[in-house]
Amino acid sequence: MLLLDIIHLKTQFPTQDGMVKAVDTVDLQIAEGERIGLIGETGCGKTVLGMSIVRLLQPSTTIEGRILYRGRDILQLNDEEMRRLRGKEISMILQNPTTSLNPVLKIGDQIAEAIQLHQKLGKREAKSKAVEMLESVNIPDAQRRADQYPHELSGGMKERVMIAMGLACDPSFVVADEPTKGLDAKTKMQIIDLLREATAHKSLLMITHDLGVAQAICDRIAVMYAGELLEDASSRLILEEPIHPYMQGFINSLPSRGLMPIPGTSPSLIAPPPGCRFHPRCSRATKICERRHPEMVEVEKGHYVRCLLCA
Ligand SMILES: Nc1ncnc2c1ncn2[C@@H]1O[C@H](COP(=O)(O)OP(=O)(O)OP(=O)(O)O)[C@@H](O)[C@H]1O
Ligand SMILES: [Mg+2]
Numbered sequence: 001m002l003l004l005d006i007i008h009l010k011t012q013f014p015t016q017d018g019m020v021k022a023v024d025t026v027d028l029q030i031a032e033g034e035r036i037g038l039i040g041e042t043g044c045g046k047t048v049l050g051m052s053i054v055r056l057l058q059p060s061t062t063i064e065g066r067i068l069y070r071g072r073d074i075l076q077l078n079d080e081e082m083r084r085l086r087g088k089e090i091s092m093i094l095q096n097p098t099t100s101l102n103p104v105l106k107i108g109d110q111i112a113e114a115i116q117l118h119q120k121l122g123k124r125e126a127k128s129k130a131v132e133m134l135e136s137v138n139i140p141d142a143q144r145r146a147d148q149y150p151h152e153l154s155g156g157m158k159e160r161v162m163i164a165m166g167l168a169c170d171p172s173f174v175v176a177d178e179p180t181k182g183l184d185a186k187t188k189m190q191i192i193d194l195l196r197e198a199t200a201h202k203s204l205l206m207i208t209h210d211l212g213v214a215q216a217i218c219d220r221i222a223v224m225y226a227g228e229l230l231e232d233a234s235s236r237l238i239l240e241e242p243i244h245p246y247m248q249g250f251i252n253s254l255p256s257r258g259l260m261p262i263p264g265t266s267p268s269l270i271a272p273p274p275g276c277r278f279h280p281r282c283s284r285a286t287k288i289c290e291r292r293h294p295e296m297v298e299v300e301k302g303h304y305v306r307c308l309l310c311a
Helices: 046-054 079-085 108-117 123-136 156-166 185-198 211-217 233-238 245-250 286-293
Strands: 001-013 018-031 035-039 062-070 092-093 173-177 204-207 218-223 228-234 296-300 303-305
Touching: 001 046, 018 062, 018 204, 018 211, 018 228, 035 046, 035 211, 035 228, 046 062, 046 092, 046 173, 046 204, 079 245, 092 156, 108 123, 108 156, 108 228, 123 156, 156 173, 156 185, 156 286, 204 211, 211 218, 211 233, 218 245
Parallel strands: 035 204, 035 218, 092 173, 173 204
Antiparallel strands: 001 018, 001 062, 218 228, 228 303, 296 303
16 A cells, blocks of 8 residues: 655755755655655755654655545645644654754663654653663663763764664654764674664655665665656666666775776755756766756656666
8 A cells, every 4th residue: 555655756956046946846655664765966855755754854845746635635634733743643763863863862861752752651651661772772771871862972883872762652653864964884884783683563654875784674776866766666676687777886986896986976955957957967968958858758667767768
């Protein structure tokens, strides 16, 4: 069953130089229990897409389109309805624990606060639930750790705290934003295992640069470029038979494939290139790619690609 149905989502920021079209007409469906990886270069709009779903963007942001959660449009909810939904039904594990955690609040109290926003629990009960949550994300000596401040924890521990906070109210849908960034290889593996177990019966949108991480956890992978999705398929198809030249380039840029970076840089999101947004960097681009903007097309069952040459 469909849990989340994102329809023609457009998220833009007004700036002095013009509108930054961070998410530009994204369509994405997430089924109940499905785990999707969202990958793409820095600045392509991954975090903004996640923040649009949980509606944590500043008020000046313009959001168009629809985000149906169990058939209800999240974008039409008032602040109170949104607060009730956030955390309890949908939640986001924010990118960068160091800046997302409150440095002057003990971690146990931060988790307890998140719990109390949604569950009618007394302070003491919420605190003991927070300790339980810390245990559930495998933080040793959780009782003592709960009374520590974020700076007393390692990077891996802080990420565990972020995950504990995101899962505290047992949401059905979780956005996890770069949960393994900056972690050493061993800690990264532990966080992957933790996330895989903790979201086994949930729907997940996992934002990452790391294809290996997406593959380890996700059933499906969606590829984002300059605010749009370019390819969307099962993890196996995307990794073994990528079709879009950008995705092929992305895979060739992995260390295991010889670190061949895609030439050029990501385009401006204020004035993206006409035609296919990837054409200035695409070795296969033809005249038509400069003019015509490709639609997302299902090229084989469950494999969607936005490329005029591949349709
Ligand atoms: N509040 C804002 N005002 C203006 N532009 C913004 C704002 N927030 C994000 N952007 C721009 O939107 C684009 C998408 O940003 P986003 O943070 O979603 O990228 P990302 O894909 O998550 O990158 P990374 O992988 O580095 O985290 C970027 O060009 C960014 O500069
Ligand atoms: Mg980001």
